[in-house]
Amino acid sequence: MCHRGDHLANRRQPLGPIQLIFHIDELRIRSKQILRLASQRSSRCLLPRFPLFRVMVLSQVANGVLLPFVLIFVLLLVNDRELMGSYVNSKWYNVVSWITVGVMIALTIAMVIAQARG
Numbered sequence: 001m002c003h004r005g006d007h008l009a010n011r012r013q014p015l016g017p018i019q020l021i022f023h024i025d026e027l028r029i030r031s032k033q034i035l036r037l038a039s040q041r042s043s044r045c046l047l048p049r050f051p052l053f054r055v056m057v058l059s060q061v062a063n064g065v066l067l068p069f070v071l072i073f074v075l076l077l078v079n080d081r082e083l084m085g086s087y088v089n090s091k092w093y094n095v096v097s098w099i100t101v102g103v104m105i106a107l108t109i110a111m112v113i114a115q116a117r118g
Contacts, residue, residue: 061115068105075101 044050075097081088089097 061111064108064111068101068108071097071101071104 075089075094078084078089079094
């Protein structure tokens, strides 16, 4: 039976030559995809009369909307005793963390409402 922490133990083992070549090839492919995507997205900003300020505001709104989901996921991972062992959060830290996430969710809702109103 495979435990959740087994993949962490396997990751520490050195890579074999074939695995290393596969890993490097995969990194090359990913870096080319990222470069292509970034150049396509950034070239749109060179268009005349492109609303750069509006794009910056919308990107920050997207960051703010996605942040609570990331925080919840990270807190669930950090509180998993099987994954983290003795490094799990204390109860006090969890109280502060979940209050922070709640405030972030409330602020995100307020921001979305403010953006919808104009």
